[in-house]
Amino acid sequence: MDDVFEDYFDELESCCLCEWQCSINRLKGEKGVCRLGKPEIASTQLHPAPPQSYTVFFVGCNYKCLGCQNYQIAHFPDQNRASHWFMDPKFVAEDADMMVNSPFGRSIRADRIFFSGGEATCSLPYAEKIVEEAKKIDPKMKVNFDTNGFLTEESLKRVLRFSDSITYDIKAYHDDVHRALTGAPFGPVLRNAEVIGKEAKDKLWEFRVLVIPGLNEGEIKPICDFIACIDPSLPVNFLAFRPNFVLDHHCSASRDLMKKAVKIGKMAGLEYVDWCGSPGIEGLDYVIEKVDVYEREGAKIAGGFAFLAGCKTHPRDCGRCKNNQNCSLKGYQPVRRT
DSSP states (O other): OHHHHHHHOGGGGGBOSBTTOOOBOGGGTOOOTTOOOSOOEEEEEEEOSSSOEEEEEESOOSOOOTTOTTHHHHTTTTSTTSOOBOOOHHHHHHHHHHHHTSHHHHHTTOOEEEEESSOGGGGHHHHHHHHHHHHHHOTTOEEEEEEOSOBOHHHHHHHHHHOSEEEEEOOOSSHHHHHHHHSSOSHHHHHHHHHHHHHOGGGEEEEEEEEOTTTSGGGHHHHHHHHHHHOTTSOEEEEEOOOOGGGTTSOOOOHHHHHHHHHHHHHTTOSSEEEEEOOOOOOOOOOOOOOTTSSSHHHHHHHHHHHHTTOOOSSOOTTTOTTTTSOTGGGOOOSOOO
């Protein structure tokens, strides 16, 4: 299996797939911010959520999001309960073709391979090989790439070459809020969103914005204004936060807040804006001490959650944190998962 890895993924000898640009040799066991070595899969399954697909969930992520709903996958290997294995790209492609064309696949109208995670960028060469093999079987097989937007410009070009659709998360507009929530700067995300909106509009399935009450409510309007300035016809879907991971004690977004988000989007001029999710889940009792190094109130509260989970470097910057290979936050065990 090592020979297979060497043949497929030699660029991981100096990994610069995302904007952390760690330049470490993942094939030899060196670890960057994502803490991921060789690309591996957590699971594959037919998924009815739009776009209906055969979804490949990769382990690993270059963010450390406080409210991650897939934390067991995203924070591998620190969350060591996730299944993980390497499958030959040809096998994955054959399985995808079989499942998409199965009775259930046809019943849900699945028509593509959907790369997700974690963050699929960390496994980009693996995804490319799977697509290459899938196209040999069925040249018309579609591909969706799900991303947090923290790709290098070159990685984005590669994604645009093989993708038919892109689902793209925007966590925040202001840098302090984005850092507090994810541990990463916001600049590359807005840059890449603008590239997609202007140069690959036809490939955007939707921008997705997770709405977390009290933490990034103030980001809704600037995000909507930003997207509307690119092109008001770009689709936006607001996702209702529900308690997960480090934010396991926090309350979910309310139905009223989600309706407000859509209203803000429409007032900004967005033509296609909606919301989805499960609102109204109550929070648990907790006391958070705000971290005042952040400018905005939501960032201060988010920073407090991160601090409580063991993150002591603020403003958060996982690329420069001396503890990024021994991160207490990545190993956090939530009280509940909703």
